[in-house]
Amino acid sequence: MAHATIEWTANLAGVFDLDALMRLIANQMRLHSDGVFPTGGIRVRGYRVDDYVIADGACDEDAFINIDVKMGAGRSAAFRKVFFDALFDEIRNFLGDLFDRCPLALSMYVEEVEGWKHNSIHKRLKG
Amino acid sequence: MAHATIEWTANLAGVFDLDALMRLIANQMRLHSDGVFPTGGIRVRGYRVDDYVIADGACDEDAFINIDVKMGAGRSAAFRKVFFDALFDEIRNFLGDLFDRCPLALSMYVEEVEGWKHNSIHKRLKG
Amino acid sequence: MAHATIEWTANLAGVFDLDALMRLIANQMRLHSDGVFPTGGIRVRGYRVDDYVIADGACDEDAFINIDVKMGAGRSAAFRKVFFDALFDEIRNFLGDLFDRCPLALSMYVEEVEGWKHNSIHKRLKG
Numbered sequence: 001m002a003h004a005t006i007e008w009t010a011n012l013a014g015v016f017d018l019d020a021l022m023r024l025i026a027n028q029m030r031l032h033s034d035g036v037f038p039t040g041g042i043r044v045r046g047y048r049v050d051d052y053v054i055a056d057g058a059c060d061e062d063a064f065i066n067i068d069v070k071m072g073a074g075r076s077a078a079f080r081k082v083f084f085d086a087l088f089d090e091i092r093n094f095l096g097d098l099f100d101r102c103p104l105a106l107s108m109y110v111e112e113v114e115g116w117k118h119n120s121i122h123k124r125l126k127g
Numbered sequence: 128m129a130h131a132t133i134e135w136t137a138n139l140a141g142v143f144d145l146d147a148l149m150r151l152i153a154n155q156m157r158l159h160s161d162g163v164f165p166t167g168g169i170r171v172r173g174y175r176v177d178d179y180v181i182a183d184g185a186c187d188e189d190a191f192i193n194i195d196v197k198m199g200a201g202r203s204a205a206f207r208k209v210f211f212d213a214l215f216d217e218i219r220n221f222l223g224d225l226f227d228r229c230p231l232a233l234s235m236y237v238e239e240v241e242g243w244k245h246n247s248i249h250k251r252l253k254g
Numbered sequence: 255m256a257h258a259t260i261e262w263t264a265n266l267a268g269v270f271d272l273d274a275l276m277r278l279i280a281n282q283m284r285l286h287s288d289g290v291f292p293t294g295g296i297r298v299r300g301y302r303v304d305d306y307v308i309a310d311g312a313c314d315e316d317a318f319i320n321i322d323v324k325m326g327a328g329r330s331a332a333f334r335k336v337f338f339d340a341l342f343d344e345i346r347n348f349l350g351d352l353f354d355r356c357p358l359a360l361s362m363y364v365e366e367v368e369g370w371k372h373n374s375i376h377k378r379l380k381g
Contacts, residue, residue: 001234003193007299022180030183039182043191043232045134046178051300053276055293055375056284062375064297066257070236088370103378105297107255109324109369115236116215121182121189124230128361130320149307157310166309170318170359172261173305197363242363243342248309248316251357 001041001117002029003070009063010050016065016098018046024094025067028087036075036083040122054105064105067091073112084110128168128244129156130197136190137177143192143225145173151221152194155214163202163210167249181232191232194218200239211237255295255371256283257324263317264304270319270352272300278348279321282341290329290337294376308359318359321345327366338364 004025008018022044029037054062069084088108098104131152135145149171156164181189196211215235225231258279262272276298283291308316323338342362352358 003234009299018178019180022178023184026180026182026184041232042180042182043193044180045136045176047174047176047301048178049299049301051272051276051302053273053280053296053298055280055296055379057277057280059378062378066297084370088372092372099372099374103375105295105371105373105375107257107369107371107373109367111367113236113238115234116211117232117234118215118219118226119232119234120226121230121232124186124189125182130361145305146307149305150311153307153309153311168359169307169309170320171307172263172303174301174303175305240363240365242361243338244359244361245342245346245353246359246361247353248357248359251313251316252309 001072002037002043004029004044005068006044006046007049007064007066008046009052009054009065010048011061012063012065013048015102016095021091021094022046024090025087028090032086033083036079037071038122040119040125059103061102063102064107065095067108069108069110070113071110073114075112080110084108128199129164129170131156131171132195133171133173134176134191134193135173136179136181136192137175138188139190139192140175142229143222148218148221149173151217152214155217159213160210163206164198165249167246167252186230188229190229191234192222194235196235196237197240198237200241202239207237211235255326256291256297258283258298259322260298260300261303261318261320262300263306263308263319264302265315266317266319267302269356270349275345275348276300278344279341282344286340287337290333291325292376294373294379313357315356317356318361319349321362323362323364324367325364327368329366334364338362
């Protein structure tokens, strides 16, 4: 099970491709985790942030993209480092020269959680 | 104090009753926690998710409902297991055959937090 | 690096000044943390909550404002207590008599996180 949540400031509308970024993250989890993240448990979503204050609040072009990842406990520290280093590099590459075109803060946080679940997507995938 | 946040994908609009699900969670906290969750501290909200990629991104009918619970630290492990097992069962029952009607991932996570608070709802309840 | 997220129920629209509250939090982090929070890493956002159930669900005037703070690990417990006590007091003062005018639950939670980041806002600030 792996969740990712992308928050992005509204001044980035039309500047980057949200759907492509969501697919990048989902595909990285699906194809490059050696099966650590079962496909049926991958859920990536994006929230547009319309109201925000960044840094000193002095520059309308300041922007941020923040990604919160939640996953089940038990993955090794070694796996986490390799996988998320690679994921973050992919995201940076995806954004390309956006960091030069506007003042942009990109962040990604990873949290382990335990919980309850029930899921019929696995069945669809086997079907 | 108990917070719950329901995220639900937009393709479930009209398919389940968000308000009823929020009330189910609030009522379970209020009426079935032996007073562990004071009524005035119960806050349940729902966020519709319009942008998302699920699993392999291949099926428009894939959907998810994710519930994040935050509560003050100090509840016993025994209470947590009994209460949240029961809550999750209620939610599954509430959703009924929705798991058969579409590929649906339901998840619930519980986190303990400490913080600051000031609350005049308790006074309204006593009033 | 410091993130703050304000959730506020829609029945508070026009009742408090979201932008001023976001600026209050950003300024407190920037000007009253002895440099603990670098300016370029401050990100405050607000989300309006349209769907919610509060307490016993019996009073349309029940409202909440919830603030989640995320910051890098390593700040001392002493700093955290002093800084966030002061921040919470500022927020309470800012809201003034709103607690008397409606049943209102205010909460603030602080979490330490570790993650990945890349940020060109620092350069804008130096520029």
